[in-house]
Every structure is written in C-alpha cells, then in structure tokens.
Amino acid sequence: MTQPGNGAQHDTLQRLERLARIESPSFDAPASERMADVLAEWWDAAGASVRLERTEAGANLIAEVNGVGDPLLLVGHSDTVWPHDSIETTMPWSVDGDTVRGPGVYDMKSGLLVMVAAIERLRNRRHRSVRAVIVCDEEVGSPTTQALLRACADGVAGAIGFESPHPDGALKVGRRGSTRVRLAVRGRASHAALDPGSGVSAIDELVDQLLAVRGIVMDAALGSEVLCNVGTISGGGRANVVPAEAEAEIGLRFLDAPTEESVLSALRALAPVRDGAKVETQLLSHRPAWSPSRADAGLLGLIAAAGRGVDQTITGRPAAGAGDTNLLGSLGIPTVDGFGPRGGGAHAVTEHVSLASLGERIDLLEAVLVDVPASTV
Structure with a gap:
C-alpha cells in the first residue's frame, strides 16, 4: 500500500479543512458558489478545462481533462446535510491520529479531494480522458441537476461515484x-x-x-x-x-x-x-433503481486489477442507500460507486474519515486512470 508522505498528508489535511469550513447545506446557493470557486481553482491548476453551471439550487462544477479514449465520468456533490455553524458547535474540526472529524468530511468532501488529487498526478503521463461533475443538491435528491448529470454522461466509457464505501471499504455496485x-x-x-x-x-x-x-x-x-x-x-x-x-x-x-x-x-x-x-x-x-449489470462488474474488475498494482484488494457489492449513480447505472452506463475513503457516521455527529484511506483512494484512482486501457471499458 502506498501511503502519502508527511508533506502530502499535511497538504491534504489543509485542503480538507478548507472545504469543511465552507459549510454548504443544500439549497444554499452562495455557499455552493464558494465551494465551486475553490474546487475550480484546484481543477484548473491540475490542467482541467473547468466551467460552472448554475441552477436555482446553486453552482455545479464540470471539469474536462483531455486524455486517451472516451472519458470516465467522476461524480460527486458539494452539499452536505449540516447547517451553518455546525463546525463551531456540534461538529468541530479535529484531527486525532488517523481520524479526521468535521461536517461533511466523510459525506463527501474527502471524496472530492480524491478526484482532484489523483488528477494532479497525471501531468505529462499517458492517461485516459476524464470528465468530472460536482453537483450542489445531491443530499436532497438532485432535483435541479438530474438533467446536468444526464448531459455529462453523454459519451462516457463509465462512471465512478465518490460517495463513501461500505464500512469495510468495498465499492458499491448497484443501489436501491x-x-x-x-x-x-x-x-x-x-x-x-x-x-x-x-x-x-x-x-x-x-x-x-x-x-x-x-x-x-x-x-x-x-x-x-x-x-x-x-x-x-x-x-x-x-x-x-x-x-x-x-x-x-x-x-x-x-x-x-x-x-x-x-x-x-x-x-x-x-x-x-x-x-x-x-x-x-x-x-x-x-x-431510479440501479440493478448491478455485467458492465458494472466489468468496470469493477478493471478497478480491482488496478488496485492490485498498488497493493490494494478491491471488492464491490450492492448498497441500500441511493445517490446520483442510481441515475447513471440505470441508464446502462458501466458504473461503480463508493470510491470515497473509509470512515463513518454520515449525517451524524460521529462523522469522521480515515486519513490513511484518503491517501489509498488517491493512489487507486491514479492507478485506474493511468493503468487501465481506455478500450477495455
């Protein structure tokens, strides 16, 4: 397993704290703008072509990274269930060894970091094309962004969601x-x-x-x-x-x-x-219901193969909760979710994320984007 060095961990922690302190409850358009601005800055510096699209719920980020073949679609959301001032009251920011706590760190601001951190490692390397979409209203059912998700899914080779995984780290393939x-x-x-x-x-x-x-x-x-x-x-x-x-x-x-x-x-x-x-x-x-398909299993197999190259054992199984990947999987697009780091306590005062797992997921996504031939999905 490849662990990020102390400097990389420090930078990742700084970024995660910055996102956590931008408290972004659903339907708070100004907060979503602040999140989108920070994320756009990072994606732009990583070499992506970035644009923002706005709905009545707020700002949504779309990033394109040129590479080989049809793009993989990376899917996330910037909103949380936490109201303003949670970080000063019920959910203070804290770091205790490997455990990081704060509003939205697990669901799913750490997953947003996995995306952009892996992209930053791809400069001057052969890699597959990437499209990322980060919506602002997932926690309330994505009422204003489902059309955007459909548009972003056009022509992609597959989709990966960056929600939290199963408690043991397994990916999610199929959702109710x-x-x-x-x-x-x-x-x-x-x-x-x-x-x-x-x-x-x-x-x-x-x-x-x-x-x-x-x-x-x-x-x-x-x-x-x-x-x-x-x-x-x-x-x-x-x-x-x-x-x-x-x-x-x-x-x-x-x-x-x-x-x-x-x-x-x-x-x-x-x-x-x-x-x-x-x-x-x-x-x-x-x-919509997303029943696991043979195409989903194929994408999971390719991720697992990339994982073996970085000494990670990757498995996947269906999940009960729903998310934006329900739409994509139901459309027949090869889809896997749960690519965020391990942790727990989503939507609860026990919310936390593992810093080591965050580093592992960055390593894994880098391996997927570099090592998986675009023609195989």
Missing part, C-alpha cells in the same frame, strides 16, 4: 431506487357533532389510502422486495371539526425497475374511497 411521494387528501369540513354527515374526513380517507399503499407494496406478485416508510402524517385541526385536509410523505426503496414502475403506477392510480374526497399522489423526488 429511492422515491419520496406525498399522498394528499382533500375532504370537506363540518361540525363533528351538529352536522357530521355533511363532512368528509380527510384523515379517515388518508388512513384507508395508507392501508391501500401497504397492500400495494406487499403484493406477492411483485418481482422483489419494496421498503416502505410513512415518514410524516399531518392533517386536521380540532377534535370538533371534521378535517378537510390531510397528507402523508412516504419513502419507498426498490431493487429493480419493473417493481418500481409497478408500484408507482399503482400509487398514481389510487382513487378515493369516500364520495366527495379527492386523492392526489405527488412525486417529490425520484432516483
């Missing part, structure tokens, strides 16, 4: 699809004692609709398991008023596209049980 749905019911208000017959209870209707949802996701005819979680329920106001409105937000996870489409079609077709009630199903966010 993730969809959030709002089920909204409108009834009719009335006095619950003096005129109950004139009312239509939106809450009662919602309860029956949620039972119908449960039946849909547990249908034995579905091709695979569906995870369903009713995350929020709201409605009504007073016990003496028949409620006119109620809604629930539902989280769904899918293993394959046919099951996903069957369930979502059934949800769109939900009809009121009560006369006078109205039911609306609204898709809040959607990441």
Whole structure:
C-alpha cells in the first residue's frame, strides 16, 4: 500500500479543512458558489478545462481533462446535510491520529479531494480522458441537476461515484431506487357533532389510502422486495371539526425497475374511497433503481486489477442507500460507486474519515486512470 508522505498528508489535511469550513447545506446557493470557486481553482491548476453551471439550487462544477479514449465520468456533490455553524458547535474540526472529524468530511468532501488529487498526478503521463461533475443538491435528491448529470454522461466509457464505501471499504455496485411521494387528501369540513354527515374526513380517507399503499407494496406478485416508510402524517385541526385536509410523505426503496414502475403506477392510480374526497399522489423526488449489470462488474474488475498494482484488494457489492449513480447505472452506463475513503457516521455527529484511506483512494484512482486501457471499458 502506498501511503502519502508527511508533506502530502499535511497538504491534504489543509485542503480538507478548507472545504469543511465552507459549510454548504443544500439549497444554499452562495455557499455552493464558494465551494465551486475553490474546487475550480484546484481543477484548473491540475490542467482541467473547468466551467460552472448554475441552477436555482446553486453552482455545479464540470471539469474536462483531455486524455486517451472516451472519458470516465467522476461524480460527486458539494452539499452536505449540516447547517451553518455546525463546525463551531456540534461538529468541530479535529484531527486525532488517523481520524479526521468535521461536517461533511466523510459525506463527501474527502471524496472530492480524491478526484482532484489523483488528477494532479497525471501531468505529462499517458492517461485516459476524464470528465468530472460536482453537483450542489445531491443530499436532497438532485432535483435541479438530474438533467446536468444526464448531459455529462453523454459519451462516457463509465462512471465512478465518490460517495463513501461500505464500512469495510468495498465499492458499491448497484443501489436501491429511492422515491419520496406525498399522498394528499382533500375532504370537506363540518361540525363533528351538529352536522357530521355533511363532512368528509380527510384523515379517515388518508388512513384507508395508507392501508391501500401497504397492500400495494406487499403484493406477492411483485418481482422483489419494496421498503416502505410513512415518514410524516399531518392533517386536521380540532377534535370538533371534521378535517378537510390531510397528507402523508412516504419513502419507498426498490431493487429493480419493473417493481418500481409497478408500484408507482399503482400509487398514481389510487382513487378515493369516500364520495366527495379527492386523492392526489405527488412525486417529490425520484432516483431510479440501479440493478448491478455485467458492465458494472466489468468496470469493477478493471478497478480491482488496478488496485492490485498498488497493493490494494478491491471488492464491490450492492448498497441500500441511493445517490446520483442510481441515475447513471440505470441508464446502462458501466458504473461503480463508493470510491470515497473509509470512515463513518454520515449525517451524524460521529462523522469522521480515515486519513490513511484518503491517501489509498488517491493512489487507486491514479492507478485506474493511468493503468487501465481506455478500450477495455
């Protein structure tokens, strides 16, 4: 295993701290601009052609590095789940031996460093072409950047995501699809004692609709398991008023596209049980199921072969969580995720990353870009 020297570790730590101190919660456009400016500076110095594209959520970075063959697409995000001032309160920056803590260091500012640090090592060497895209709204489902991801995926040989790996360092090949749905019911208000017959209870209707949802996701005819979680329920106001409105937000996870489409079609077709009630199903966010393919396995095999050249054993398997690679893998592009360094505590006050693993991932990406012939993906 190749470890970065003390000087390289110091530079990497400085960079990671700089990114961590640019607190960049989703939908904070000015914060995303600050992140994009710093990253653009580093990518430009590494010899990339850099441009920023903006959506209502903020700034997104696209970098192109000329090389051999069709490009590999490197995918990351600059937003985090952490609010401003977390680094001064709940998530202070700290370094304890190999363990680095701070908001977003694991998910996924360390992964962003892996990308650019490996690119910096490629000057004056034969290497494959690279395209990188760093979006600003991944943590909330990439609602404004999915079109950008599709555009950046045009003509690529494969895609590598820099989210965190499995706890043992294994890469992620295949991810459950993730969809959030709002089920909204409108009834009719009335006095619950003096005129109950004139009312239509939106809450009662919602309860029956949620039972119908449960039946849909547990249908034995579905091709695979569906995870369903009713995350929020709201409605009504007073016990003496028949409620006119109620809604629930539902989280769904899918293993394959046919099951996903069957369930979502059934949800769109939900009809009121009560006369006078109205039911609306609204898709809040959607990441399609990415089922591992033979092409994905081929890309994993090439990464594993490059890993052997730097004394690293690389494996991969499916993951439960969703990310931007769901879209790319579902499009049939050879895709692997989890190329970020080992650590833990994503989205929690225990968030941390391994500095040694950060160095290993830089070594591995360098080996992939230099040692893997472009014609083999």
